[in-house]
Amino acid sequence: MxxxxxxxxxxxxxxxxxxxxxxxxxxxxxxxxxxxxxxxxxxxxxxxxxxxxxxxxxxxxxxxxxxxxxxxxxxxxxxxxxxxxxxxxxxxxxxxxxxxxxxxxxxxxxxxxxxxxxxxxxxxxxxxxxxxxxxxxxxxxxxxxxxxxxxxxxxxxxxxxxxxxxxxxxxxxxxxxxxxxxxxxxxxxxxxxxxxxxxxxxxxxxxxxxxxxxxxxxxxxxxxxxxxGGSDPFIVLADADIEAAAAMAVKARFINVGQSCINAKRFIVEEAVADRFADAFCAGVAQLKVGDPLARDTNIGPMARINLRDTLHDQVERSVKAGAVLRAGGTPVPGAGAFYPPTVLDHVAPPMAAACEETFGPVAAVLRVKDADAAIALANDTEFGLGAALWTEDVARGKVLARQIEAGAVFINGMTASDPRLPFGGIxxxxxxxxxxxxxxxxxxxxxxxxxxxxxx
Structure with missing residues (x-):
């Protein structure tokens, strides 16, 4: 049946x-x-x-x-x-x-x-x-x-x-x-x-x-x-509007309870602004409401199946054991249903699970890099190539960097999304x-x- x-x-x-x-x-x-x-x-x-x-x-x-x-x-x-x-x-x-x-x-x-x-x-x-x-x-x-x-x-x-x-x-x-x-x-x-x-x-x-x-x-x-699949990077350069980037990052990661191939999953941030970004991001995540998905004020409903939640939690546990810092969430919600809280892992780096595997659920990984070149290199250091986001106030530079990102789509100062007018797919x-x-x-x-x-x- x-x-x-x-x-x-x-x-x-x-x-x-x-x-x-x-x-x-x-x-x-x-x-x-x-x-x-x-x-x-x-x-x-x-x-x-x-x-x-x-x-x-x-x-x-x-x-x-x-x-x-x-x-x-x-x-x-x-x-x-x-x-x-x-x-x-x-x-x-x-x-x-x-x-x-x-x-x-x-x-x-x-x-x-x-x-x-x-x-x-x-x-x-x-x-x-x-x-x-x-x-x-x-x-x-x-x-x-x-x-x-x-x-x-x-x-x-x-x-x-x-x-x-x-x-x-x-x-x-x-x-x-x-x-x-x-x-x-x-x-x-x-x-x-x-x-x-x-x-x-x-x-x-x-x-x-x-x-x-x-x-x-x-x-x-x-x-x-x-x-x-995808492990989409969300790159934040030092000259970006950090507050705007962090606000959009919350939506980019947690829409659809984080269960989308084009959800942003790896937040790659220049070291100079990483603390500001992570703090603002965590503040936004704290405002998300977990609960009954039929309630109109709920942001995070259940994951689609219990086994998917268990797989996600295993990735979180392995990442923390390998040195990631748990900033929010990280524990399955007790009781009936496949609920998992919005979770933020900071100081993530390869070969941690959250850096190298597709995390299909409400878990965000913050990775810190020294400069834009390192950000692009880390963004491309994955077997996936679906979408990417790049945040910078220098749009001309952003267009140049976008061509270096190995993905089917790059969104500058926005979040990756599908649109009937634009081609959609990966490499x-x-x-x-x-x-x-x-x-x-x-x-x-x-x-x-x-x-x-x-x-x-």
Missing amino acids: ILSINPATGEELARFAPHTAAEIDAALSGAAAAQKAWARVPIAERVELLRAMARALRAGKERYARLVTLEMGKPLVEAEAEIEKCAWNCDFYAEAAPRFLADEPTASNASESLVVFDPLGVVLAIMPWNYPFWQFFRFAAPAFAAGNGAILKHANNVPQCALAVEEVMREAGCPEGLFRTLLINASEVAGLIADDRIAAVTLTGSTEVGALVAAQAGKALKKQVLEL KKSGYGRELGVYGIREFVNIKTVWIGPVQG
């Missing part, structure tokens, strides 16, 4: 029998047939589905947000923002997709030629629990606009959210069969990837799972987009491929050359 558990209480909310082999086969056949018809629909009509998706999301925002909070613990205010962001993404691509996918005339030896963008087919979307709506709709809006279909294999601790996504698509008038949610176990995924009715794969998840999926998709010669073991923006919509298309010779009269 696939169980839905409230991480704030440990209460079982619902249970579901996995889809059978016959149901999986029917879903794949239905999606393949529906996608062939969908691909022939003009893009001006396809984007109307996206507008309807946005309307359905906004109409059900209160109910969907509450479901997200109950099933994975995200504070309610943040869950509402997640639903609204999904709708924004749909609206953005409804307007931009016809422009992004317009034929491109290209001169070639005095003959006429075009570059056109055709859909690939049905895309298998393997999605995580931490943003149970956003992760799907981030992919789905451009994929459907481009003429693709989709099968969703969601994380098994958010089955109600997975089915709610299917409800949104149904309410929006999605063509029958073009999209299906499959409630299946991880052991079924390899068979889906190998199936000829699946044309491509997108995954957001851990680096370990990404490597496994990449191997399976590679064996089947299928396109993949992988958005994997190194944070994955490959891009979502969002014009680059995202062109991931799951056939970039086709059409060459037209002279007409023989």
Whole structure:
């Protein structure tokens, strides 16, 4: 059985029998047939589905947000923002997709030629629990606009959210069969990837799972987009606005209870301002409220599962044993639920766990360096390369340094975030491929050359 558990209480909310082999086969056949018809629909009509998706999301925002909070613990205010962001993404691509996918005339030896963008087919979307709506709709809006279909294999601790996504698509008038949610176990995924009715794969998840999926998709010669783990640096140089940086650092680390690939995790600060930053940061962390995620004034709800909390606490204990200074938190909250307090570790350095491993939860690591060169070197000293933040009052210098940071995105005087208008993705073991923006919509298309010779009269 696939169980839905409230991480704030440990209460079982619902249970579901996995889809059978016959149901999986029917879903794949239905999606393949529906996608062939969908691909022939003009893009001006396809984007109307996206507008309807946005309307359905906004109409059900209160109910969907509450479901997200109950099933994975995200504070309610943040869950509402997640639903609204999904709708924004749909609206953005409804307007931009016809422009992004317009034929491109290209001169070639005095003959006429075009570059056109055709859909690939049905895309298998393997999605995580931490943003149970956003992760799907981030992919789905451009994929459907481009003429693709989709099968969703969601994380098994958010089955109600997975089915709610299917409800949104149904309410929006999605063509029958073009999209299906499959409630299946991880052991079924390899068979889906190998199936000829699946044309491509997108995954957001851990680096370990990404490597496994990449191997399976590679064996089947299928396109993949992988958005994997991260240990994002938040670099604070001596000339930065320290108070502003510290205030933003609190949000950058603890939004979504610290459970995001692009949460800032390593706060790399020049020694000259490290005490000021750490003190201001800890003061901000002290204002965060841990509690019932359904309460509108809660900042820190439970982590998604008890085992994730235990893993995080082990990383904290190993870091302290290795010499890190515990400035806040550091002890699991007693009682029911997977609560862990906002935690700050100071004087962190490699090879401590908090410096070298991805800490997926409400734990911040402050690392001190002598100068900007050392900050960049330490920022790059990781197997990950998803996002980064850089704080400096000298923006011209910041632009130069940003090019030296090994990451898919660098935010100067801000926090790393995803935005429908900007490409999103990583390098190194944070994955490959891009979502969002014009680059995202062109991931799951056939970039086709059409060459037209002279007409023989």
